[in-house]
Amino acid sequence: MKTKPLTRKKEFGDFQTPLELSSLMVNVINENNIYPNVIIEPTCGVGNVLLTAYDFFRPQKAIGIEINNTYCKNILKKSDRDIFIVNSDIFVSMNILKKEISDKDVCLFIGNPPWVTNSELSSIESTNIPQKSNIKNLRGIEAITGKSNFDITEYIIIKLIEEFNKQKSIFAFLCKTSVARNILKYCWNNNIYYHEASIFPVDSKKYFDAAVDACYFVIDTTKKRGAGECKVFDSIEKRNYKSTIGFYQNRMIVNMDTFKSHNYLGKSDYTWRNGIKHDCSKVMELDIIGSSLVNGYGETVNIENDLLYPLLKSSDIANVTIKTRKKVLVTQKKIGEETKYIQSKYPKTWQYLNDHANDFVKRKSSIYKNKPSFSIFSIGDYSFYPFKIAISGLYKKINFKMIYPIDEKPVMVDDTCNFISCKNESEAHIIFSLLTDEKTRLFLESIIFWDSKRPITTEILNSIDLKKIAGENYLHDHYSILMGYNQIIHKENLIQEELF
Ligand SMILES: C[S@@+](CC[C@H](N)C(=O)[O-])C[C@H]1O[C@@H](n2cnc3c(N)ncnc32)[C@H](O)[C@@H]1O
Secondary structure, eight states, X not given: OOOOHHHHHHHXXXXXXXXXXXXXXXXXXXXXXXXXXXXXXXXXXTSHHHHHHHHXXXXXXXXXXXXXXXXXXXXXXHOOSOOEEEESOGGGOHHHHHHHOOTTOEEEEEEOOOOOBHHHHHHTTOOOSOOGGGHHHHHHHHHHHTOSOOBHHHHHHHHHHHHHSSSEEEEEEEEEHHHHHHHHHHHHHTTOOOSEEEEEEEEHHHHHSOOOEEEEEEEEOSSSOOOSOEEEESOTTTOOEEEEEEEETTEEESOHHHHHHSOOBSOOSSOOEEOBBOSOHHHHEEEEETTEEEOTTSOBOOOOSTTEEEEEOHHHHHSSSOOXXXXXXXXXXXXXXXXXXHHHHOHHHHHHXXXXXXXXXXXXXXXXXXXXXXXXXXXXXXXXXXXXXXXXXXXXXXXXXXXXXXXXXXXXXXXXXXXXXESSHHHHHHHHHHHTSHHHHHXXXXXXXXXXSSOSOHHHHTXXXXXXXXXXXXXXXXXXXXXXXXXXXXXXXXXXXXXX
């Protein structure tokens, strides 16, 4: 069956680099005083990058690999340059490259491989993925990146680095910024030493009409020493230095300079958690409309008040003043709790849940399998503490919010938010003042990658050493008293749990 043109374009990442951008890529290499005698373009397309680099550096040898036969023919037709064009699949062509390169060569691997992930390719049943014979290496990348879904560009660049980093090689590719970071992690985790690495942001809308966080990533292994860092510039056009990405205790640091002066990396004494998770918002979340409650199906819901709690979502927390627009039905006090008690205690709620039982059955996530009916997640005694400090995981801004109880009921936050909870108001105020301190902001700015889908995670928040920040703010004694008090409460809770 013939694939549709659009799908084919996506499948092969067929977005040719414009000449203007090709020249900028070559300029960057030239500014770094790199003079390659071999140039290799692993997916050379119509040849814009390859020919621009060739014309500039006039290398002894230039090789372009491209899967599309028409593109290969066109390059050969339009150019009388001494370039070796191989009409082949890069996934099976590494050996050709190995034969062409000697240890003495200074090799520039340059280009723009397809920006497509292996799961996008499997969804269109594409065969443009690494061959089965490479499956071991594929797994290797999975193990390193911690994910089974990775970008084909990531695979190609890592394969090239693996094969050719021992030589004097420079790897210079357009890719997603997240791919560049994954490759850095790969190098750091696998003791691949390099001289310098740089990221130059690229306006993907301007050059490719795409909405992707993209960059020109250059990693120079011509010398095997360096700080193991990566310089980040403002753009490929201006090339002003902005900051340095580094690696510290197995963690990637966005801005090493800020981090060094604001290193509050440690373990939070308070546990940050995600908000309540139910995957059934049409039934569980009710809009407050006047004095009525209306569910996602537009039905007015008339149930007992006891299991209903005020709910805040990311968009509510981002607002300057917090206003609750919704309530959430909380069916359990802890994970796995039996929900049959609702039937006798709250018959209207039970009826309502059963009227919509199908919505719960349809929940895809395996976490709900073999659990009591109408189960929820991310719930525990901490959810019912009166005071919370919350922050949206999705918004690209550090914006902690104090959340007070409403009508003597604790407020819940949804699963797009992260929160900690406090038993009393003064405790919440002290912790809030530490979290909103400039020191904390600078520390967080130095470790948060804002271009991630969910930039603020519980993992990041749980790494804030509040005790250290309290110490530097002369609040050490206050903080110690709080911790002592919390330990007593914690012990009391344990004793209570043992008794019942
Ligand atoms: C994003 S385009 C870039 C082309 C060229 N590098 C440039 O910068 O102008 C990606 C190119 O990779 C080619 N390609 C895709 N899969 C390939 C593979 N497995 N082996 C070789 N080339 C491939 C596509 O045909 C396409 O021309």
